[in-house]
Amino acid sequence: MDRTAITVQPAQEFFLALADDELMVGHILTAVAGWGPELEANLALSSIGQDELGHAEFFYSRLEPTEAGRNRLVYDRPAEAFRSSRLAERYSLSWDILVVKGFLYEQIEAGRLSRLLAANDPEVQAAARRMRVEEQFHEDFWRIWLERTTSLSTEGHRRIQSALDELWVDAFEAVCLPFQAEAAAALGLAACAPDELLADWLGKVIPLCKQFGLTVPAVEAELVHQRAKQDQPGADLLRILGEMREVYQLAPGANW
């Protein structure tokens, strides 16, 4: 089945995209806790992952008010109906990829939450305010690791640069995807053109990259547009869903 064949209302599409991204990021971080270079880093992976899963639950609650309904979204939805971005789905045990992904994703999330502060739903506004405070800890963690890894050795710097080159275009997709014009209108938000979203995000990320001696990859606009949507569920998404649903599928609907 084509991944874009399953359609929902624009506002729901928006919350699904945000929730699915948080679910993917949260699952991966809790799954890789233990692969970090030191005990404290592993505590952080687990903590950040838990927090992202909590944020995912809030966004899912905008579509499904009951726990059973939210469980169906997570455990019973076809892979084709997931709206997560490639960046969020990126599943790697390499520390350099994890650090750069965390850094790029948190900057994207900060932009999303800033925009949600103007949503026409007071509950969404309150949650966005709260999440911004919590996300600051995540953002600081990844930025500190980016700084440590790039400054301590040339090999560390080389690996981070390589990871940045690899993830850069996927980050572009994640910046633009959720804020489709119809979704923004349904939430009472000003229309956010992809170029404007990208400009805001680049305005924050490029100075930080330069500060750490990283070169931002040049990207052809055409390439970004070509990769705007995934046609089929990617291997990482299928792997994540497989892990997440392994126990559930032993006895769907059971109370453990």
Add this chain to the structure above:
Amino acid sequence: MPIGTLNQETIWAALDEVEDPEMPVSITRLGIVRSVEVEDGRVLVHASPTFMGCPALPTIRSRIIERLLALDGVAEVEVEWVLTPGWSPKQISASGRADLRGLGVSMPTPSKGEASVCPYCGSSNTVVESLFGPTLCRSISYCRSCRSGFEQLKDVASSE
């Protein structure tokens, strides 16, 4: 307790006996319980999560329900998580702060960059070791004076 004495005071006293599953301190002293509504045997508890992803929330909810249903006259209990106003360490009562200090957990510093106070010896000669501790709401610090590790609640209020 006979039916008819069910009121705010009774409910708050019962909630004071409910401990946070991640540290043995009352949820009312931690400032998690924000308000209570009582009407015809139905109790609605408004509570604020310390962090939205706190894995203890379902346990806190079930502990509240279990404790309040044990009161005579309570037929139904609902727990609603509220984000406005958001929880912050400022909501912790004086007795809650004393309980935390006894467990080796210090409060956030009044301003960013200021050293936290060691809950064991009171020294400010301390350093943050990790922003992330054993739970979402705590970080890990080290006291250079008494050479003890300790935990500190994260400051989640200042920028909200």
